[in-house]
Amino acid sequence: MRLTGRQIDCVRGGRAVFSGLDFEAASSHALAVIGPNGSGKTSLLRLIAGLLVPAGGSVALEGGADELTLPEQAHYLGHRDALKPALSVLENLSFWRDFLGGDASDPHECLAKVGLAHATHLPAAYLSAGQRRRLSIGRLLAVRRPVWLLDEPTSALDAAGQDLFAGLMQGHLARGGIIVAATHAPLGIEAGELRMGGSA
């Protein structure tokens, strides 16, 4: 499996964010997208996720499932956690598991893996920022998707949480997954670098 972007141009609000960008990530490889604020890291991830339309160029996943589009085979972990404060931790996770569909695992196990096993019935409104992040990460585990698009995944996580997440990413790569992560902090795993900004 191989995720490739060719000559991508991104225009937002009439301003060219980046142009002529090439990248490539193969199975079992992680790509760290680095660059200063406003260099288009989030835009690139949203482009890959199909949430933005490129002004030029294309993104393609070779060797994935034929009948599914790239966004349907990807997990997107954005700045916003996609959690409903009125629902409990378990309800939030179970909803995304059922909605996203596909190869799903037991939500209780996923919560245990991200260290939220003690809080399953707590409404998400009472979670701290770090716990909300852990719950979103649980979503990546609840349904299997080959491509993980992560936007600042370790923000708000404590040191233990960062180690834990690095372990989960390792596991995903070991199963042949692809990770593209926009980040300022070290991911804690071996990753290729894609520099944004400047004269990209």
Added chain:
Amino acid sequence: MTALAALIRRDIRIALRVGGGALIGVLFFLTVTVLMPFALGPDLALLTRLGPSILWLGALLASLLTLDRLFTSDHEDGSLDLIVMGRMPLELACAAKALAHWLAAGLPLILATPVLGLMLNLDATATSAVALTLLVGTPALTFIGMIGAALAVTLHRGGLLLAVLVLPLSIPVLIFGVAASQAAISGPLPFGTPFSILCAISLVSFVIGPFAAAASLRHGLD
């Protein structure tokens, strides 16, 4: 199928929990209708004549009240991104969200109608006629309103914009809803004629609403 059921179940659950807004609509409906006899005076004949119109106006405004949050709350917390990326067609997801909204916020209005009919001096026939027209007409209000709710996400404006966009589009529903109720109470038209047109408007809105809303959401992605 699981995904569809999961989405409907989640939206109903959120609507029924604290701060969800399902009850707000019914309370608003109740308040508007209860205030009317005080404003119009104790003229029972007048109340009977205006009753169906008052109930319909109340239901229309009440169903709009919570509709602007249909997509904006999902947009704000990032859920909408995942819904767009998901394997379920966006049109189907929109239809599911509208259905859930109607079940949580529209159906209680119809259940409240018999009680409110008493306040407006409507007899059993009149009340059931109004309830029946509301049962057929309020889904159309939700599905038409959904287009406005999706535009509110695209244009980054909520609240009043929705009312301005949606109210003109819901005029046909109001006209035929009230006409059918009046026909059942006093004639001279047969009940069936305006009622069939009301059903037709609902059916058309079921088809157009999800597609228009999905197109608007796709266009508004950023």
